[in-house]
Amino acid sequence: MPTQSLKRRNSDLANPIRQLEYLSGGIFADGELPTFRESLKKYDLGELKPGKLEILQINLGYMCNQVCEHCHVDAGPDRKEIMTRETMEQCLEVLRSTGAHTLDLTGGAPEMNPNFRWFVEEANRIGVQDLIVRSNLTIINANKKYYDLPDFFKENKVHVVSSMPHWTRGKTDKQRGEGVFDRSIQALKALNERGYGMPENDLKLDLVYNPAGAFLPANQQDMEKDFKKALLEDFGIHFNQLFAITNLPISRFLEYLIASENYEDYMYSLVEAFNPGAAARVMCTNTISIGWDGYLYDCDFNQMLDLKVKHPIKHISEYREDLLKDRDIIISQHCYGCTAGAGSSCQGTVA
Numbered sequence: 001m002p003t004q005s006l007k008r009r010n011s012d013l014a015n016p017i018r019q020l021e022y023l024s025g026g027i028f029a030d031g032e033l034p035t036f037r038e039s040l041k042k043y044d045l046g047e048l049k050p051g052k053l054e055i056l057q058i059n060l061g062y063m064c065n066q067v068c069e070h071c072h073v074d075a076g077p078d079r080k081e082i083m084t085r086e087t088m089e090q091c092l093e094v095l096r097s098t099g100a101h102t103l104d105l106t107g108g109a110p111e112m113n114p115n116f117r118w119f120v121e122e123a124n125r126i127g128v129q130d131l132i133v134r135s136n137l138t139i140i141n142a143n144k145k146y147y148d149l150p151d152f153f154k155e156n157k158v159h160v161v162s163s164m165p166h167w168t169r170g171k172t173d174k175q176r177g178e179g180v181f182d183r184s185i186q187a188l189k190a191l192n193e194r195g196y197g198m199p200e201n202d203l204k205l206d207l208v209y210n211p212a213g214a215f216l217p218a219n220q221q222d223m224e225k226d227f228k229k230a231l232l233e234d235f236g237i238h239f240n241q242l243f244a245i246t247n248l249p250i251s252r253f254l255e256y257l258i259a260s261e262n263y264e265d266y267m268y269s270l271v272e273a274f275n276p277g278a279a280a281r282v283m284c285t286n287t288i289s290i291g292w293d294g295y296l297y298d299c300d301f302n303q304m305l306d307l308k309v310k311h312p313i314k315h316i317s318e319y320r321e322d323l324l325k326d327r328d329i330i331i332s333q334h335c336y337g338c339t340a341g342a343g344s345s346c347q348g349t350v351a
Contacts, residue, residue, distance in 0.1 A: 003067055005076040006252060013255050014074065016306040022254065023333040027264055033271050036335045043276040048284065048329035050298075053321055055287040057104040057300060057346065058091055059083070060113040062292065065142045068163075068176045070210050070253045072304055075108040085115045087294040090316045092122055098321055101129040104287075104346065106300065109139045111146060120156050132159045134208075134346075137187040138180055150187075154194045154203060161243070162188070164207040167230035175212045188237045197239040206241045214262035216269060216341055217244035220349045243348030246270075248301050248337035270336035278343025278351040284329050287346075290316050298329045300346065305334070 006014040013019055027033045040046065062079035064071075095103060103123050110116055110133060123131055133153065140149045153160055164184060165175045172181035188205075192198060197205030207227065211217050224242035231237040247253045249266060257263040282299075288309075289297040294316040297303040308314045311327040343350035 005062075005067065005074045005078055006255065007074060008076070008078040011255065013251070013258075016304070019250055019254055020305060020332060022258070022263070023249065027267060028333055033267060036331050036333050036339075039271070039274050039336075039339075040279060040331075043279070045276060045279055048279075048282065048331060050288075050325050050327065050329060051285045053098050053100050053286065053288060053325075055102040055104055055283070056091070056095055056098070056100045056290065057106060057287055058290045059106050059292050059300065059303060060088075060108070060110040060116060060119070062108045063112045064108040064136065065112070065139055066109075066136055066177055066180065068136075068252070069256060070175060070212075070247050072248055072251045072253060072301060073108060074251045074304070079108065081292045082113055083115075083292040083294075085118070087292075087316065088115055088119045088122075090294060090319075091290060092119075092126065094316060094319045095123065095126055095128060097319075102132065103128045103130070104132040104134070106134040106346075109136055110134065111139050111149060117152060120152075120158065124156050130159055131157070132161055134161045135163075135187075136176075137162045137164070137184040140187040140190060141183050150190045150194045150196070153191070154196070157203070159204045159206070160191060160196060161206045161208060162191075163210075164188075164227070165210060165212060167227055167234070171212055175210070185235050185237070188231075188239070189235070192236075192238055197237075199238065205239045206243060207239050208243045208245055210245055210247050214257055214260065214266040214269075216246055216273060217344075220244040220342065241348070243346075244342075244344070245346070245348065246337045246340055246344035248334045250301060250334050251304055267333070267336070270340045273340035274336060275339055275341060275343060275351055278341070278349075279339040281343060281350040282335070282338045283345035283347070283350070284338075288324070296324075299338075301334055301337075302330055305332070307332070 061082035064075035067076040165172045169181040195201040196203045284298040296309045307330045
């Protein structure tokens with residue numbers, strides 16, 4: 001279990017270029033496996049192009065109170081990249097001027113940004129239809145300045161999407177650190193007390209499952225039933241939906257795959273599970289990702305590989321939806337993670 005980010009450890013894989021070399025070399029360079037572009041071509045899918053913008057996903061910073069083994073952001077307490085209020089104001093201007101119905105705030109732990117609450121309140125004034133905050137749950141009881149987050153979420157009608165690797169302590173703590181399970185249960189109970197996830201209440205509480213190893217998630221609907229049954233019987237906890245998200249072979253999960261000698265097998269699994277139906281519905285076609293420094297990416301995963309949008313407009317301060325919609329979406333072999341099986345997005349399966 002890592003205790004520091006790749007960047008803090010000066011790991012070779014902290015460099016996005018090195019990650020892309022892994023993803024483009026070896027079994028893909030020698031033709032043993034088809035590249036993602038070749039798979040798209042095989043099914044006559046051509047270039048991936050953006051459609052109508054529906055979701056504005058904003059990374060408020062890489063700082064986090066946890067150092068999770070699978071983290072594609074390489075987040076942690078030692079990461080200091082934080083979005084400024086000036087960049088937030090530019091994001092709000094884009095929110096006002098586009099038809100995006102969903103604002104999706106992520107991190108790190110987005111709540112650790114000093115302007116987080118101001119930003120949520122300002123977004124609410126604009127009248128965004130769905131205001132998502134991706135919370136790791138343990139931030140709620142990490143420090144007394146966060147204890148009132150459940151009340152703040154309720155007051156601002158925030159849609160809480162929370163990380164929950166498993167309904168058992170052992171599997172959760174193995175992936176996210178010792179004590180995370182108990183603190184997560186405590187936070188979920190606090191959210192339930194405010195009405196989150198409760199029957200006949202419109203305060204939405206969704207959970208996110210990531211596999212703990214080098215395998216694809218099981219059927220999302222079946223897993224949701226198992227999660228709901230176990231959490232209700234064992235702890236009296238309610239939630240709305242479970243999102244099953246495939247781990248993409250980048251950042252700390254890539255490090256795990258290489259160290260455990262599972263990289264090639266995992267890539268074989270992703271390629272063999274390629275689903276053209278999922279490829280046609282990937283999240284980069286209706287979402288744009290904004291980094292902590294305001295730069296634009298086709299998705300959150302491309303952001304971590306420093307693959308900025310393929311367009312002269314690259315920063316939120318210059319945003320023009322009418323021009324950006326004509327770009328090609330940047331792809332590489334990590335995209336197999338979003339198109340394997342039932343597909344995977346930040347909102348769960350897509351096919």
